[in-house]
Amino acid sequence: MSRRIPWTLVVLLLALTIPWFGSRYYTFLATQIAILSLFAVSYNLLLGTTGLVSFGHAAYFGLGAYATGLLMKELNVPFLLALLAGGLLPAAFAGVFGYFCVRLTKIYFSMLTLAFAQIVWAICFQWNEVTGGDQGISAIPYPELGWIGAIPGLGGFRTGDHFYFACVVLVILCIWVLGRITDSPFGRLLTTIRENPERASFIGVDVRRYELAAFAIAGGFAGVSGALFGIFNRGVFADFMFWPKSAEVLIMTILGGMNYFWGPVAGTIMMVVLNQQITSYTEYWPLVLGTILLVLLFAFPGGLMGALDAGAKRLRGQKTGGGDA
Amino acid sequence: MLDIDNVTKTFSGFTAVSGVSLTVEKQQIAAVIGPNGAGKSTFFNMITGHLTPDSGAIRLNGRDITGIAPHKICGAGMGRSFQRTNIFPKLTVFDNVQAAYLAHRGKGGNFWSPAERFYRDETEALLRSIGLWEQRESIGGVMSYGAQKQLELGLALASDPALLLLDEPTAGMSATETHEAIRLLERIAGERELTLLFTEHDMEVVFSIAQKIAVLHQGRKIAEGTPAEVRADPEVRRIYLGHH
Amino acid sequence: MAAEFLFSQFLSGLTTAIFLFLVASGLSLVFGVLRVLNFAHGTFYMLGAYLAWQTMAWLAPTKEGFWLAALAAATGIAILGFVVERLMFRHLYGKEELYQLLFTYALVLILGDAAKILWGTGQLSVSRPPSVEGSLSVFGALLPGYNLFVMVLGFAIAIGFWVILQRTSAGRMIRAAAMDREMLGSLGANVGVLYTGVFVVSSFLAGLSGALVSPIKAIVPGMDVEIIVEAFIVVVIGGLGSFWGTFLGALIYGQVLSFGILIFPRFSIFSVFALMAVILIVRPWGLLGRPLK
Incomplete structure (x- = not known):
């Protein structure tokens, strides 16, 4: 952490090179990764930083998607x-739901986040007049991003590439803000809650x-991620909020390594x-x-970043301290 | 300084603490002793806000703090250590103490500046005074038991308390560790003009530093006074010291 | 007429409740002792249904083979539970709760797909055993004989279970564990054996309920996640780890669903989640549970 590599900048520059490969498919994958990375990083403010296991983060992702989609369309x-x-909007919802959730601890907290998320899902799934019910909202307009092509050096890219550039910049900006929050005194005190709430x-x-x-901050950024995803997907569906989506973001975060700020991004890329x-060759994903x-769970409890970190330490001949630092 | 007036706490029919009063003067070193199950921990947890008394009142410098939240009691000038070591186990020693400064001095509302910039000098001074500066980069949870207890004291001191509550400060320590811990406590209390209230099972420790001792037995206070008075009390001898 | 209709609605809610009780009781038992919500419990239930179907297919000629099939399925799932607990799950007991949860979720993913590979994605069905064909008219409402049988069995299992909890030393340990973990050690219990035993019994119940549901519900992939969410709601309402709480939770869930459809047809799913949220807010440890120590 203290090695002062400006990771945010490095990731931004690397991500911006993708469209130069010229493959529609790569850009498509990279857009998905960028958007879902923000979802996972926002989730990790709760999981890795504060030690809160939410089973309902997808609700805020979905609320953001509906809000932005409906407003634009x-x-x-x-x-x-x-x-x-x-x-x-999702931050406000997270503020209200969170008010009740944070009164509980452990599995009870998780169950209440799940209950709220399922309530929101059930409403969106059946409220045909506003959310389109199980049909969802389709044909969400693409934002007007033609001006990106006018930037010197960025002419000749497709609309999809333009949207990708916009996504990367916005996502990195949000991740940078989340990084500042994590490293701030507020973030440091969140880690004391994760470590030992009684002592905190x-x-x-x-x-x-x-x-x-x-909870509210994480909900807000999940909402931004969902909003971008709705546009990318050209449609918003109640499925965005269904509980397996919440399980997915939890798994991505753990896969990458919840004890590392960039862990969720690594997990998203992997996933x-x-x-x-x-x-592409089996339906049994x-x-x-x-x-x-x-x-x-059995071999690399620190996730991808944990394994890399342990490997790097071993190379430098240090003793590894048990896996999760 | 600390004025505990007739507090009682009952858990589903079992009275853990019954009508106990105790006054601790400024800069006094006071101890609460008693056999296992005498109600010491319950008594302590009521003072620190982790439990709310069924009846009775607790005042700190004249202010009623009965049943208010722990983080507010902490803000009112009381620090505590816990019986089971209670630190932030995956943070470094430095970050542990620094976090306590951040919390106590109200920096938690800062969402933007890097936390590492704050209170470096204060943290260093405190770590030096409790003898943990050399170990500042160690992860709290992997240090020796004695060092973790020291760190816990550091966490309590970072909130600039006027009154320090210590729950079994030498529990689980070796004889040497106990000796060092007590010397450290005495020095810190002197330097910072602290009032100290502690529970302890080691009678040698109690009688060597306490100026005032209260004895709990089955949830009631059966004696209170100077070490000499308590030592001479026939009921204490019968119930408690007689077990030696 | 209206009364008959309401009564038949009540009966349908009661049937739902008994099935849910059978499933949720195992979930609650494991939570009470191991303090883990087992996501894979629903998958064990689904596999129980598939195993019952498979056994029936092998025993095709004998129509009453269903009883044997149900027993075989429950036993098969109990063995699966034993293997999972002994070989894998126990290595995670010392680790964070989150890792234990994720382990059970990994099982959901793996076993769910394994079922698809073995039995395909189509609907399978098991016919009702002839001995409980036909229906009974109760206050003018029709109650299929098979449902009546399951209800009686459900109540019998509930009572038997309760007797075991109250009267045997294993039951005493289970109750002690549900109340206070530290007490368990002081009882001199062999904790490892207790954990395995509880996990196996819970798996048996999951397999049995899956087998029992197969004659009245189509067996399809996805029935596992559907039931596990319902079972979560039931145990949360009644109180995690509480035996009678689970029973009460199932009864309430069945009726809320059954009458919720009448009152707000579009928001019946909403109503059960809302109930779950309200319970968690007002009384997080459930109607009959007690706060965890």
């Missing part, structure tokens, strides 16, 4: 404004208030790429994912 609201609403309260941390703030590769999960 029905009211022609400009992209960035709609995106902002796609962050604020007796160094003067109002545990519930901090948890609620983290999306593997999913594409494996589903869950079987493969489950097996990966088992291997991870």
Whole structure:
């Protein structure tokens, strides 16, 4: 952490090179990775930083998607404004739901996050007039991004590439903000809650208030991610909020390594790429994912980043301290 | 300084603490002793806000703190250590203490500046004074038991308490560790003009540093006074010291 | 007329409740002792249904083979539970709760696909055993004989279970574990054996309920995740780890679903999740549970 490599900048520059490969498919995958990375990083503010296991994070992803999608399609609201609403609305919902959730601990907390998420899902699934019910909302307009092509050096790219550029910049911006929050005094005190809530309260941390703030912030950024995903997907469906989606973001985060800030991004890359590769020749993706999960739990509990970190330490001849630092 | 007035706590029919009062003067070193199950931990947890008394009142510097939340009691100038070591096990020693400064001095509302910039000097000074500066980069949870207890003291001191509550500060320590821990406590209490209230099972420790001792037995206070007075109390001798 | 209709609605809710109780009781038992919510419990239930179908297919000529098939399925799942607990799950007991949860979720993914590979994605069905064909008219509402049988069996299992919990030393250990983990060690219990035993019994119940549901519900992939969410709701309402709580939770769930459809047809799913949320907010440890120590 203290090695002062500006990782955010490195990742941004690397990500921006993708469209130069010229493959529509790569850009497609990279867009998905970028958007879902933000979802996972926002989730890790709860899981890795605060130690809260939410089973309902997909609700805020979905709420952001609906909010932005509806605003852009029905009211022609400009992209960035709609995106902002796609962050604020879920954050407000997370604030209200979170108020009740943070009063509980452990599995009870998780169960209540699940119950709220399923309530939101059930409403969106059946409220035909507004959310389109099980048909969802389709034909969400693409934002007007032609101006990107006018930037010197960026002419000649497709619309999909333009949207990708916009996504990468927005996502990295959000991840950078989440990084600042994680490293801030507020973030540091969230880690004390993860480590030992009882002690945290007796160094003067109002545990519930901090948890609620983290819950709302995480919900807001999940919403931005969902908003981008809705546009990318050209449609928003109640499935975005169904509980397996919440399980998925949990798994991505664990796969990458919840004890590392960039772990969820690594997990997202792994999950999306593997999913594409494996589903191209077998329909049994869950079987493969489950097996990966088992291997991870028994052999690499620190996730991908944990394994890399341990490997790097071994190369440098240091002793490794048990796996999860 | 600390004024505990007639507190009682009952758990589903079992009275753990019954009508106990105790006053601790400023800069006094006071101890609560008693056999296992005498209600010491319950008594302590009521003072620190982790439990709310069924009846009675607790005042800190004249302010009623009965049943208010632990983080507020901490803000009111009380620090505590726990019986089972209670630190942030995966953070470094430095980060442990620094976090306590951040929390106590109200920096938690800062969402933006890097946390590592704050209170470096204060953290260093405190770590030096409790003898953990050399180990500042160690992960708290992997240090020796004695060092973890020291760190816990550091966490309590970071909130600049006027009153420090220590629950079994030498539990589980070797004879040498106990000796060092007590010397450290005495020095810190002197330097910072602290008031100290602690529970302890080791009678040697109690009688060597306490100026005032209260004895609990089956949830009631059966004696209170100077070490000499308590030592001479016939009921204490019968119930408690007689077990030697 | 209206009364008959309401009564038949009540009966249908009661049938749902008994099935859910059978499934959820195993889930609650494992939570009470091991303190883990076993996501794979629903998968064990689904595999129980498939195993019953498979055994029936082998025993095709004998129509009453269903009883044997149900027993075989439950036993098969109990063995599966034994293997899973002994070979894998126990190595995670010392680790964080999250890893234990994820382990059971990995099982959901793996076993769910394994079932697809073995039995395909189509619907399978098991015919009702002839001995309980036909229906009974109760206050003008029709109750299929098979449902009546399952209800009686469900109540019998509930009572038998309760007697075991109250009267045997294993039952005492289970109750002690559900109340206070530290007490368990002081009872001198062989914790390892207790954990395995509880996991096996819970798997048996899951397999049995899957087998029992097969004559009245189509066997399809996805029935595992559907039931596990319902079972979660039931145990949360009643109180995680509480035996009678699970029973009560199942009864309430069955009736809320059954009458919820009448009152708000479009929001019947909503109503059960709302109930779950309200319970968690007002009384997180459930109606009959007690706060965890």
